[in-house]
Amino acid sequence: MDAVLHLAESLLGSPWFFVLVLGLSLLDAVVPVVPAETVVITAGAFAAAQGYPAVVPLVLAAWAGALAGDVIAHHLGRRAGGLARLLRRLRIGDAVLRWAETGLRERGPAIIIGARFIPGGRTATTVTSGMIGYPRRRFVLWAAVAALAWAVYSVGIGMLGGLAFHDQPLLGVALGIGIALAVAGGIEAVRRLRSRHAGRSGTEGADGGVSRPRPAASDDAPAPARDGRGSPDSARRPRDPSAAGAA
Template identity: 35%
Template sequence: MTLTEIILAVAGSPWAYLALAALLVVDGFFPFVPGETFVGALSALAATGSGPEVAYVLGVAVVATIVGDAIAFVLGRRIGLARWAWMRRPRVAGAFAWAERGLRRRPAVFFLAAKFVPIGRVAVTMTAGASGFPVARYIPLSIAASSFYTLYHVAIGYAAGSWLSAHPLLAIIVSIGSVLILGFSIDTVMSALSRRRQRRMLMADDGDGALGASGSRD
């Protein structure tokens, strides 16, 4: 049996949905699991006609993503943002600080945009829980962001599979590559915007300090 035949056999079985759900639930609170790439891969195979049903992939993925986010929200509320060693790594700690700033300014937009940033989506959800973000406000934002986020990855995977229907493995590679490129691009843009905002704040603080010093000399 070839590698392609093995992948298609696994993807066409009910175990594929179970694996998808498990990956996305864990991905919701542990940011080192490639849940979204598996969504794209299964969607690509669905488009070739030799994989799972795309409607089932979308439904399972949306529900599992919402559940994973809910776990992250509860963990943030119960244990805070520094309990485990991986939370204290510089990049992760920086992501929590970034998430806190974003949630204070534009929570609805931030919930959606952060979904596409690998560590960002976990950081935002856990920070929301730890900061006492209202549950009644969190639930609709989580459902909307998870649905849009999942629909995007399903669409990318399905488009790749339709384009490369005769080459299932190549379709998987293209769909995964597209998902990773988007996440990296959004991460880069949001990081640049955050750094620029911090520079502006520092300049404003320096200006206020200079004015204060000038006033005191007078």
């Protein structure tokens, strides 16, 4: 991570910096340990404090890389079942996958956008969207919205820190990263509280998924007996005594 940050700092005034941002944002969507958000926030702080890099190309590079990475992760979810099995073996990975799957089926757009701001949740959501066959066009549409929101947000909080500490951009970077962590933590806390509330109210099953409607009870009783004319239960009906006497 330190090597990546040093490289980013050395390229801040170069057009190659935007290529680096695009590549890191792409990789970060597939491999969450890549510090793309930190680099984008740092760039935003320096853009506000020193006037470079240019803000619009920075936002576009972060957006394009994030969108491309999300589409790749979605495609991997459609093709790589082994990755899903590996994640489900991990307790945390399995919990995140279950949350993402349930959310996508119920409220896909909100989950795709919200997960963009949760560390690890983004990758789990995009991969799961491919695993469950979420419509590709719809996914790309909302992933584009989510990536743009993330790019503007990351550059924006970096610039906010840079403006707050104009003479010390590194302090602005620290402030921006702190805000990002606080926002991500707040989103995750709200999600956990809503999950607990849903579990207590009975909207979720014991496995954390949405409770499914009970199947209709099957009738185990034997079929009613029929006489030669097809009338049910005729064998059980008592005969009319007068009719019996007339016979």
